Every structure is written in C-alpha cells, then in structure tokens.
Amino acid sequence: MGLSDVEAGFRNAAGIETVIGVLRQRFGDRLQTGEALRAQHAHTTTYLPAQSPDAVAFPESADEIKMIVRACAAHKVPVIPFGAGSSLEGHVNAPHGGISIDMARMNRVLEVNAEDLDCTVEPGVTREQLNSDLRDTGLFFPIDPGANASIGGMTATRASGTNAVRYGTMRDNVIAVTAVTASGEEIRTARRARKSSAGYDLTRLFVGSEGTLGVLTSVTLRLQGIPQAISGGVCPFPSVEAACNAVIMTIQMGIPVARIELLDALQMKACNAYSGLSYPESPTLFLEFHGTDAGVAEQAGLFSEIASECGGGEFQWTAEAEHRTGCGKPDTMHTGRHCSFVRAPRVSPQMSACRFRGLPNASPRPRPISSPPDLIAPIVGHAGDGNFHVLVLIDTGDPAEIAAAEDFVGRLNERALAMDGTCTGEHGIGQGKRPYLSLEMGEGVAVMRQIKQGA
C-alpha cells in the first residue's frame, strides 16, 4: 500500500475480507476477529483515539510471518506488528484497518553466546523475560525504557530509557535483525561481529523504522557483564536549572554515570504521595553508578563535590541493594522514577483515571524547562542525554484541555527544535509526532520516503 493511500484514509474492505479468509485456513484459532481482542490491539495509552485492526494473528515462526505479509501485500492490506502495546505515540493503531501481528507466541530466546556477550531473541521476548533468562550467565541487557516492552517493539521505536547515558540506546545495542520485507522475503541485516563496515548499515536503518520497512523476526543484541558493584543516590536541588548544571558538569568530567534522572518538584510530590515517602519536594536527581567497589565510591564522591558546587543538598548514596530501594519496591532506587507513569496522577486525585501524554524531547544538553502554568504537567528527564518527558495530565473528555495540551506540546517541540534538538528522544514518531517530523528533518523526509517506496 502506497503512502498516498494512507494519507487519503483509504480502507480496503474487500482485500481485508479476502486476507482474513486466507489466513483463517492456516492460523485457525490463532487468527482472532472478536471486538474485545481487536480493541486490545489498538493504541490505548494516551488520548490519541484507539483504532482497532480487523483481525489479530498470532504467528509462531518467521515462515508464518512471511505468509501473513505476502497475503496482505497481495491484497494491499496493512499489517501492524504488535509487541507489548506499550508505545506512546499511537504506533499500534490501525487507521486503515488491517491485520495486527501479535508477537506473543514468538517469545523464545534463540541463542545466548555468553563468551561473545550477545544473544538472539524472537521479537516478542520482553526485556524483563530476557534478563530473567540471563540471570545465571552474569550478563544483562541494559536498555530499560520503564515499561516491560518487547524487544521487537524497542528495536522498532529505537527505545532507550534510564541508563542510555552509559549503555547507549537500541541503536547501539542491536547487532543485527532479521526481518520480512514487503516482498515477503526474509533478510538479515548483519553478522554477529561487534563492528563491521560491510555496506550500508541496514541494522541501524531497521532500528527505529517503526515497522515501516519490514516485520522483525529476530533481534541480535549486545549484552553487558553485570557490574561488580552498583551504587545509587538521591540529591535535591533548589531549582531545575541547578540540577541541570550538575548534570552538565558530571557528563563533561566524564564520570561514567549509569543513570542520572531528573524529577521536578511536582513529580517528587507525586512519588511521595504514591509511595508514602518523604523526599523533599524540590527538583531531584536520582543517580546510579556501575563499576568496581572502589570505582563506584569514587564516582559518588566526585558527584557529591559537583552537587555541592551547584547548590545541591546532601547527596545520599549507598552501594547496598536494600537501601537503594527507597521507593517502596524491591528493585532499585529508580523504581521511584520508573513509576512516574502511574504516580503522576496522584498529584491531582480527581484525575487519577485520566490518561496522559508522554512528550519525549531531547536537546544537545540538559536545559532548564518548566511546566506550563495552566496545566498539571510533572517532568521526568533522562538528564544525561538531555532528554525529558512532560506528563500532561488532562481530562480526555474535555476538548478544551486537549486543545491546551496540544498547544503546549507544539510550543515544546518548536522550542526543542530551535535548540537544535529533536521532537522525540526515544518514543518514535507514530501518529502523535507526525506533524513535527518534517519540521525537524526538512528535506530528509523526502529521502526517508524514497527509502520506504523502494523497500
């Protein structure tokens, strides 16, 4: 299906009916058309309207994916790969109907090469499942976007998250993928070598392509050794600006911080309310250091000095796991930050059932930002990457609030672009950021379109 058809809102009812008939013969019960299941495969995480697919297929192999893609290509029916459904920009919506390919049954860890520090997994494997599988190897997969996303979805949206500042994003941690392209053929984008200069970087082309160039059938990932020591700490600051200055100095000094997360005062209030904690309700940095015992102690000491120089309060840190969990869950201190997704609504109890909109932006360096005066919008930031999220809490039944949020989002994106930043640091474009892609990329969008048309 060409882009022009998509733009025009074309829905190929006859083709969809034919494809469902064809696939039912092969997939039987693994092709579902019930309304409830279809609704679960539409976008549900923000105020973007949900748009269900016409059917959901549950393939168990690359060959079955080939069959779905070929049938859909022959009849010009859209396919929508579906991982965990945790994306935030309407990626899994089916605006023109079509077949959702649910990867739930393609969830095998195919190969772990512990000596080579890599593994190959099917796209439906979630990051928590993978790390659970790896627990006896001394290795882990570091990318952590918060949600228990699927590896396929994380690859497709070029996900990153809290510890990208040290370990990079999916861009840096995917070694190769296999994918079924629109022609129904399966390609492999690279071998397992840690680096290569053999032709175009097809791996990086597929990472972040949001399902538009092919359906992933496997992903080969780089793994990391679990550090000997992990230390974590919390430090309040008098202002977002002071916290940002501390981040800038930390990065410039080359301290190999593993996580450096910024929560604004409002978000800290939400954390306290949700978890019954008593952190100071001022802008706060949560940090984590990975290394040797001596190394993490040295890093924490260096950061303490920086924090003090920037007007920060006392930097409280520990290398003991049980004390790193201060936010009510037996995980790490960063549970506090991770749960902002569910905690934020607690700031305003009457809105606790509202959906919100995630707004990832990134600029070359962390810069002071502030919530809009007329909206409840706490901020969390992967400050080491200059990437932050504003969680705008709105009543999705109120068009005026939606309009106010849209207006704020527009100004925020324009400001990020004016600073030579990006409208989307890690969640991709999907439906929600489409208007901003051309603003950001200009003529580059034409090149992307040529690549898509040729693929």
Next chain:
Amino acid sequence: MGLSDVEAGFRNAAGIETVIGVLRQRFGDRLQTGEALRAQHAHTTTYLPAQSPDAVAFPESADEIKMIVRACAAHKVPVIPFGAGSSLEGHVNAPHGGISIDMARMNRVLEVNAEDLDCTVEPGVTREQLNSDLRDTGLFFPIDPGANASIGGMTATRASGTNAVRYGTMRDNVIAVTAVTASGEEIRTARRARKSSAGYDLTRLFVGSEGTLGVLTSVTLRLQGIPQAISGGVCPFPSVEAACNAVIMTIQMGIPVARIELLDALQMKACNAYSGLSYPESPTLFLEFHGTDAGVAEQAGLFSEIASECGGGEFQWTAEAEHRTGCGKPDTMHTGRHCSFVRAPRVSPQMSACRFRGLPNASPRPRPISSPPDLIAPIVGHAGDGNFHVLVLIDTGDPAEIAAAEDFVGRLNERALAMDGTCTGEHGIGQGKRPYLSLEMGEGVAVMRQIKQGA
C-alpha cells in the same frame, strides 16, 4: 549513472569532456587535469591498480559541491569524493573516469560546542588537525584509525581503529551529516541531540556509504573530555591464543580498556627492527587505560591478574607520558603499533619497497589466527573488537605472489564469515572487498541496491 553502467565498465567520454568545460568556467585553476595530479587522486596504497579520474576539482563550499554534482548528474559522469587518500580498498579509484572532488579546501572547523561535547567540521578536516584545534578545550575526538585520515573519509568508510573498544566507531561518534545527494540537493540527516527517534536513521545510513549516497559537506561529531589520567602497558604472551584469552576475559569483566592491541611475533620483530627496540619477539598486547588516577591504576592491576592467569609475561605499565612513548616517537606507546604500516616491510629488507594489503576482519570475539605459512604476513589486531589486520607483504610485480595473496585473502574472509564475522571490520568494501559483500550479506545486498537506486 546506474549500477548496470558501472558493471559494464562504461566510460562516458563526451559527458566527461562537457562537464570539464562547464566546471572550468566556474573553478578556473581549482579544476586540474594534469596527469601527475590526477594520478595522485587514484588509489595508491595497495596492489589494486590505480585508476585516475579525468579531472580534480577543489570546491570551497557546499554550493560549489552542488554545482559539481548537478553538472555530473546532468551528463552522467561519476563523481569521486577525495579526502586524504588513505583508504585501503580502492575507494578513490575512478574505474569509469569522472571528477574527483578533493576536499583539501573544505577544511574548516565550523563550530565547537564545548558545553555540548560536539563539533561540526567540513569533510576535509583531518583528525590530527581537529585534535590540534581542540587542544585548548579539554576535549578530544577519539577515533584513531592510524592514518591522518580526513573526517569525511572516516565517516564514509565507517572508520574505527585502536580505541573503538572504548569510544566506539564512526557509527557511534557521528551525530549528523549534511550531504549533497545525486539530485544536487543538500540534506541534513539529524539535529545535534545526543539521541533521537525521529524517523529513519539517515545519519547511520550515510556513515559507511562510501560516497554512494551523496557527497558529504559537513560532519557533526561527538567529542570526549580528555581523561584525567592515561596509563599504558605492554605484555608478552607465549601464543596468540593466550593473548586472545586475556582479551576475552578483560572484555567480559567489563574493564573499560581504552585500547587493547595485539601484535604477533613477526610484527614485533618488525617494530624492533624499525625502531631499534628490544621487545620480546612473541605475541604482545599493548594496552591503554583512561580514567582517574585511581581508576587507571585499578584497571592496570586487574589486567595484570588476567594476564598472569593466561600465561602472559610481566605486564609493564606506567601512567607517565614520557615512558608511554617507548617506540621512538613522542606520542604514546601505541606509536609502536600504529607504525606497523611502515614497519612491517623491515622484516624482509628486500621487500622494503613493496606495497601490502590490509585485511580487516572482525568476528564476534577475538579468536586465534596465524599467518599463512608461505607468505610474509604479520598481524595486528584491535583485539577488543575481535578485529584484526593481516599485512601480506608481496612483490607487486610478481603475479604468482599476488595470486597466493588473493587465495589467502579469500580463505581468510570465508573463515571470518563462517564464524558469523565480517569480511571488513573497518576499511569498507571499496573495490577490494566487493566479491565478499554478497557472501556476507546475501539478500541484504538487494536492499542496499534498492536504497542506492532510490537515492
């Protein structure tokens, strides 16, 4: 010009003459057609035959590059971007004639954003020039392929080198490029944000595209803070295998080594002969650690233990710069390894004027390799990446020696691929590795071809 024309060896004499006429009017003396200068712009670093362009243009701006590309596109004449000419796979050859675009006058550092740890340069800036320009900022650009290559050439070939194990390759260190595509338009592939998920990763598509998708007009690079402390050391091993085992353990333990270079016994002999040194002539690892004073001492200590466990000799290291220069040049200990390009011929004095062939290969982990029994072929390896070079010394006037080298190269590449490795870890495909690209990438080459045709 389509790929099919290239395959057929087509040379468009009339078009070339027309383009030279058009460009002469604009460029005057900055368009040269003298034989000697043209010969300097053909490939000259290996036994691949030199193939001169018909003219060499020296543009001074992106607008002038647009003009050259438009004139050449209109008349179906090849353009060949030329940086420092240090590539090793025939990249700057002009098999079908055409216009070489020499970037010597596009050598300005356009912008250094010290706070954001990035800079933007024209493609003709060399890495030594850039680091010299940066010397007062406390920052440096870490990628170091050995030769004083141009940033444009390093970007186009996805270069890496000795410290990629810590800082990554050009893939990881290019933030954005601007390029003139075949249509004569200039595009920018990304903003300056440290990460983004806005559409296809055009930056990574251009990095390693070897000039086939456009002519680079600027490159935005990530910079690093100069480490507080640098320590370096040397450790001999009884066998290449023992040295590889030490490398594997070092990487698995997560020691953030900045360089870990393997030289085989023959290469050590060459180093000793060239620089009047007295290193043991056995396989040897050269290491470098970057960090704080305490950090580099700790890293060196950990490596000492690993080396000892793997049967290595004494690991001699120092953090004092003057003692890290043991190889006759006031640079770093790695000068010894870096100069293998000129030193290797000293093993066999009668061959001192021979050219050699660099053979970068990479596998997922360092594996024992050995020189071919019937050829003089020392080995140097970026062992931390599993990437090594075999320098086959041959008399380029002797067809039998060329055939023996070709045969060896073929077996070496097949072996790398059998281990799920790559035929080219860092020098690109060029002319020399073309036969191996399809072997390595299979159907992926068809996708690359579609991208090239669409661009």
